[in-house]
Amino acid sequence: xxxxxLQLELRDIHANxxxxxxxxxATGKQMVPCLRIEQGGNVRWMHESIDIIRYLExxxxxxxx
Numbered sequence: 001x002x003x004x005x006l007q008l009e010l011r012d013i014h015a016n017x018x019x020x021x022x023x024x025x026a027t028g029k030q031m032v033p034c035l036r037i038e039q040g041g042n043v044r045w046m047h048e049s050i051d052i053i054r055y056l057e058x059x060x061x062x063x064x065x
Contacts, residue, residue: 004060 013020013032024030027045035046035055046052 004056006056006060 011019013023031047035052037044
């Protein structure tokens with residue numbers, strides 16, 4: 001996030017039960033890290049760290065063109 005100069009909302013599911021419930025309800029897992037992606041009124045969740053990094057790098061590059 002620092003390298004890409006991104007401002008992301010961080011949610012600690014261990015400190016907030018509502019965030020944990022939202023994650024489990026949506027994905028069936030308590031696994032973190034997890035990126036919640038909102039696009040076109042749809043929400044999707046991404047769990048794998050390498051996938052999250054690739055997604056963020058791609059989206060930042062696309063947005064900065």
